[in-house]
Amino acid sequence: MPDRLNDADQAFVDHLRGLLPAAAFLDASDTFLTEPRGRYRGKGVVVAPATTDEVAALIRACNAARVGVVPHGGGTGLVGAQVLVEGAVPIILSLSRMTRVRAIYAEEGVMIADAGAVLADLQTAALNAGKMFALSLGSEGTARIGGLLSTNAGGLNVLRYGTARAQCLGLEVVTPEGEIWHGLTRLHKDNTGYDLRDIFIGAEGTLGVITGAALKLSPIPAVEGSALLAVTDPAAALSLLSLARDIVGEGLSGFELMSRVGFDFMMETGLMAAPPLQPLPDWQVLLRVGLSAGSDADDALERIFTAASEAGLVQDGLIATTTDEANRLWAMRETIPEGNRLIGSIASHDISLPLSRIADYIPEAARRIAALGPLRINCFGHLGDGNLHYNVFAPKGEDRKAYDPIRKQVSAIVHDLAVEMGGSFSAEHGVGRLKVGEVEQYNDPVRLNLMRRIKASFDPNGIMNPGAMLRS
Amino acid sequence: MPDRLNDADQAFVDHLRGLLPAAAFLDASDTFLTEPRGRYRGKGVVVAPATTDEVAALIRACNAARVGVVPHGGGTGLVGAQVLVEGAVPIILSLSRMTRVRAIYAEEGVMIADAGAVLADLQTAALNAGKMFALSLGSEGTARIGGLLSTNAGGLNVLRYGTARAQCLGLEVVTPEGEIWHGLTRLHKDNTGYDLRDIFIGAEGTLGVITGAALKLSPIPAVEGSALLAVTDPAAALSLLSLARDIVGEGLSGFELMSRVGFDFMMETGLMAAPPLQPLPDWQVLLRVGLSAGSDADDALERIFTAASEAGLVQDGLIATTTDEANRLWAMRETIPEGNRLIGSIASHDISLPLSRIADYIPEAARRIAALGPLRINCFGHLGDGNLHYNVFAPKGEDRKAYDPIRKQVSAIVHDLAVEMGGSFSAEHGVGRLKVGEVEQYNDPVRLNLMRRIKASFDPNGIMNPGAMLRS
Incomplete structure (x- = not known):
């Protein structure tokens, strides 16, 4: 168990001001403190480095001072990985000033970009080079590639092109101790050690900060x-x-x-x-x-x-x-x-199932939900990936707030049945802070133990995105 | 640094005989002690469990007694990961008695198999179900799926279907402490924690033993x-x-x-x-x-x-x-x-390059090799993956043994130039014991440090495939 973290207090911020240019210090506006569903309001001191070296300097300082770091991409995540509510005041590390496309190798089908590049801008850059960057989802005008990789985002093209993980060849990462892993490979095959890339992808910023990515481009x-x-x-x-x-x-x-x-x-x-x-x-x-x-x-x-x-x-x-x-x-x-947002759900879910269980899941889940009352269910999503967004709403004309007391019951029905059928309680949205309990409840205990060991070995002081993915 | 390992001596084997059925104990025949290129001769006591529980019992016993474990699939690996020459006598854990196809979900395109199933048998099973298992390579009549995943094998179909990693949805693994991770998911999307699957794939048995795999089937x-x-x-x-x-x-x-x-x-x-x-x-x-x-x-x-x-x-x-x-x-x-084998190479290599550097690499490498003498070069391979097998031979009519003194020089030329051009010294064959030096020489030091931390945190006693991938 790491020591308790310290607040990013005035003295620490003054110390940072000696390490980083003034332009790196941004106001802690709503952009950095809220999340799309309005469930949490976070806190923190916003620092936006302009280079990988600045990110490394910042993280080294945070690690030395035992100050938490919450990485912040586009802020579009739906599970609260980007907002820290409880505990010591963290540094919110915004990637919003690292937005360059560093290089495009059109003939190879590779693009190298800063982690703060916005997905829509990367799509455009690829098209201008006669290629396609296949990752595509609703928030693409705001979401940044570092966050999309950190959550292994899905979206509309997964069936053919895979999740964010499958679109990535290599990464540049600043570790929790402020070292830089230069892993921006353009190689399609490289069997020279453990697969670090895939450890950082989907780790939600808890093992380090992705600062750059080598991305696969596809033919249009x-x-x-x-x-x-x-x-x-x-x-x-x-x-x-x-x-x-x-x-x-x-x-x-x-x-x-x-x-x-x-x-x-x-x-x-x-x-x-x-x-x-x-x-x-x-x-x-x-x-x-x-x-x-x-x-x-x-x-x-x-x-x-x-x-x-x-x-x-x-x-x-x-x-x-x-x-x-x-x-x-x-x-x-x-x-x-x-x-869905305008109607207002009682509870939203992002489940996946083995394809052959979906046709059983949908009526059985509806049957179990119906036992709670005449609730409305909007079940839709990426069927080819076995991924359903399963959202439950109050009966027409009724206030969803009246149903707050059964929210957990609804989610337990949806998640229990998915896991019973070999499915997952989080297909593409991730864990963040919203589903930390589910990670503990539903995950294989051996997996959970190995996850904790990885976290402890990468981040001995527990500074990286504390409380996300795993309870700190 | 873990304590020195102990020999799998008679007392330890007697202890194992109390834990496992007699049928699990096989003769240490050449099959288990040699490797395809005849470079090494290993040693060890061969134990072939028939079930995952037996594997777990075996590993628990080895971990308690600090006895090394060398996992053995089909024995076709080209980098010596399957043979241990130096140090304490290990247990050679053969998967040859775990060869079942556990289930096929044809409509989902998923097959679940024991780690010891031979690749050609899996291809046949898939065809019989109206699907294709796309992994294909020269040794497919002997290689076993656990070994193919542990080395992230490539082969002839990578361009379209990816390496072994891309053919795998989930794993069952026995950890170095003898626990079983039940990760045989059939899901295409599952963002519920760190990506353990991809840590074990390509880890060459140094982090645990793959005992089963959920494999993707493709349309024919x-x-x-x-x-x-x-x-x-x-x-x-x-x-x-x-x-x-x-x-x-x-x-x-x-x-x-x-x-x-x-x-x-x-x-x-x-x-x-x-x-x-x-x-x-x-x-x-x-x-x-x-x-x-x-x-x-x-x-x-x-x-x-x-x-x-x-x-x-x-x-x-x-x-x-x-x-x-x-x-x-x-x-x-x-x-x-x-x-190539009949001619006999001075040195063989399995490199990868960014696609756009291949046309520069081939003449430049030939130029550098020519400085050593009129050597013959057979350069061939999976061009679509940027993967070249680059083998160097003595001049016609000359004995390759006369060129043994320059073997390391040849390899240094081939590997240095590949790495200079952003390439890799091991595209699909892996590291094993042959390329441990290259891992230390060419890898990013931050990556190497994180690899060592992963190894130490998964396998605190250092029993799993000691000396492969990382020096023990």
Whole structure:
């Protein structure tokens, strides 16, 4: 057990001012103290170094003084890893002044960037080089790559391109003792030791600070197409997934399941005038194919549609005829979380399941939730990855606050059943401070023990993002 | 620094006989004491548990008695990780009695297998379930999946499907203290803690023993085709790679560069009567496409051939017209190492480079090697992965033994230049005991320090595969 941490008090900040340029010291504005769901309000002294060496100097000082460090990227995380509420006042280490694309090797399909680069800017830089950076998610206009890697973010393209982990070849990291690991490799194969990269990815800043990343770029698909299909039920959606993959292989780049409730919410909150398919189906799938030159995306979508209709999986559907129409369909998908936010959930979850258990999970979870009352469930997400966002809401017209007392009960139902079925209580959002209890409750105890050993061996003083991932 | 290890002496073996069934004790035959290149002869007492619980009991006993454990899969590794020559007599923990496929979830694309299952058997099991297990390499008839994961093996399909790491969803591992981590997840997304899986993959048995794995299965490409193309030089091969990817995207599943020397060797040793393309080109590429239903592989290969010829990259070539012909081309590629073995190298290397440096590396390395004498170089390999097997031979008619004194000099030239150019001294073969010195010489010191901390925290007594990966 490390010693108690010390406050980043005035004397310590004065000491830092001797080490770092004045421009590194930012006001502790709401940007740095709040998080998207408004659950926590953090505290801390905001320092934004401009270089990796400055990050190292800052961390060395914090380690020497036993002051906690909370790394801060775009602040879009949904599990509170970026805000520290309890304990000693930390340094909030903002990456917002390290935003450069350091180099692009277009012919290799590699881009090297500072950890503070915003995802949308990286996507643009890649496109300007004739390539695609495939990571894509709702918060891409704000989220920074260091945070996206630290949470192993998912998003809309995981089915084809993998999570953030799969988009990363190498890292530059400042360790909890303020040393710099120069691991920005452009190599696709390198078996020369333990896989440090994958320890830091997904570690939520608890083992060090990612300051730079070597990222994989992918070829831009020559032709793309999207279709919105009404499916009988989640089992039919899974069969459709399999069928679509048989037809286009890796060319299937997105496969999202959406429930009727998400559309009800968008209409109820004025986010949507009328649904594209009417009557509104109980379940819809939005899928995208991206194919190489010489292929015909519309033809591929037609074949999927026809085969799925003949198999009785699909009752209705439309194939986007223009890029604008396709973009509108995907924008609709991306609006579902905003509808959820406006309605206000009792509890939100980000679970994953073995693919073959999803069709069992959805009705069984609904049955168990129904035992608590006539709650509304919006279950949607990245079906191809086995990843469901499973959000539970008060009955229409009722105040969600009245249901606060059952929030934990709801989450226990959702998580217990997922884990019972071989699933996970956190698919892509991570642990942060919100799910530290779940880590202890659901994780294999041997894994938990090894996680604690890694933490202790990397960060003996426990300064890095204290209380995130593992209780400090 | 852990205490010195103790010998697995008769008293200890007697103790083990009280813990494990008699069938677990095997003769220490050559299978367990030798390695493919005949560089080392190991020692040890061979114990082959039949279950994970037996592995755990064995490791607990070894840890309590401070006896080293050398895990042994198929014994095909090329860096000596499977043979211990110096120090106390270890237990050789053979996985050869744990060979079951535990379950196949065809609809999910997941197979769960014991660590001792032979790769070729796993490939067959997957095919029988209508899927493909994509890991494929020369030793697949002998290599076992636990060893393949422990070395993060590569092979012929990495370009499309990734290394062994990318084929694995989850692991079951016995820790150095004899605890079992039950991590056989079938999930594609699971952000609930540090990534233990990727720490054990590639750790060469130094952090624990992999006893089971959840493996990804891929769809079988509906149509396949292969072509052998004569290219101007390595730079042209790289341009051809880019061009082929533009045409078939992820459908490009193999891309091998072969030098003239490899063909000379196969003919010189009687392994090949005549080369498929004549006159024999200096450089050839063997490529494979695998496409989904409705695609035409021959047409895709024709388009690649035509475009590459028009661009002046390719001078000659053939497209295999039957599966047999394609198989013969790939068998030819797989015979190159046997030609090397029969000729006998002074030094062999398994390097990787950033793709854009390969065309500079090959002539510059040849220039540096030429300064040592008229040595022969066979440079071939997985070009799409930036991975070259770079083997150096005595001049024709001379005894390689006469060149033993310059072996280290040769390797230093090959490795120094690779590292200078941002490459690696071990792309897919790993470190084992052969390259422990290179790990210390070439690795980032911060990485090396963190590797040592991981080792110490997982294996405080230093019993697991002592002397492999890191000096014990």
